[in-house]
Amino acid sequence: MSDNHIKNPAIARQFLAPIIAHAEVAPSHFRMRLEAPHLARHAVAGQFVHVLPRDGSLTDPMLRRAFSILSIDGDTFEILYRVMGRGTKQMSGWAVGREVDVIGPLGQPFAPLAENALLVGGGVGVPPMAMLASRPDRQQITALIGARSADDVLCLEDFQRLNVPAEIATQDGSMGHHGLVTELLEQHLIQAEKDKTAVYSCGPLPMLRAVAALCERFDIPCQVSLEENMPCGVGICNGCVAPVVGHGDDYSRYRRICIDGPVCWSNEIDWTHWETPSP
Secondary structure, three states: OOOOOOOOHHHOEEEEEEEEEEEEEEOOEEEEEEEOHHHHHHOOOOOEEEEOOOOOOOOOOOOOEEEEOOEEEOOEEEEEEEOOOHHHHHHOOOOOOOEEEEEEEEOEOOOOOOOEEEEEEEHHHHHHHHHHHOOOOOOEEEEEEEEOOHHHOOOHHHHHHOOOOEEEEEOOOOOOEEOOHHHHHHHHHHHOOOOOEEEEEEOOHHHHHHHHHHHHHHOOOEEEEOOOOOOOOOOOOOOOEEEEOOOOOOHHHEEEHHHHOEEEEHHHEOHHHOOOOOO
16 A cells, blocks of 8 residues: 555564553553563664453454554553553553453554654554654654643653654643644644655544644655554454555555555545544
8 A cells, every 4th residue: 555565564473561651641541661672672663562451351342452562661562542441441450460461553653754753643643653752764753743632641751761843732622733733744844845855644533634634735755644443453444444545446445554554645545525423
């Protein structure tokens, strides 16, 4: 689907990873660090892990949950998740030392960064932007973070630790710009040098749709990391498809986010025919 396709997907493995640290960092948002040397050696920005949110001897919740990788440090990696249902509710009660059943790294990563990289994240779409900001090929980076309120701003300390300028937009005006993060993006694109700038984004579908439209308007390359439920995570169930442009028959109009993504070029997605899921 894009020129960042992984040549060797066999690096993904299933393993038990002990929890090293686990804490609530914002209302209903938790950061979890796990020990996993193989994943730490091979994972790159934009990939995700598939976590079993229960004991192996139980059957509920049945399906795994997909989480973007937030950071890698030595032999450990970190995820940040929001409590939304039974699975993540159970996860929020897990203690340090517990072993977690994980599959990863999975999915397609981000392409090499442009000279001027604008990272746009909203909600739990911010963590993969923090991972991307840590890449060694970075040059000039600006992070644009969107949230409902100051309490919901995620990963600000990660960008600060990386010395990456971060601008905040909150819908209630309690921190930074009062409005949408795409309004900050538009201000940057107005002044951007087209041949040196690219946008990288992850967040809710309406935000990604707006980011893609802005980048098309200003003729700026844009990669998006798509968020969707991924029941299997390995391309078998076809439960995480996104419509793409330029294909005739019904089947070829769709790509599986778990293996053809989650990262892809925004101009490949048929945003008009992708419905926003109900909350």
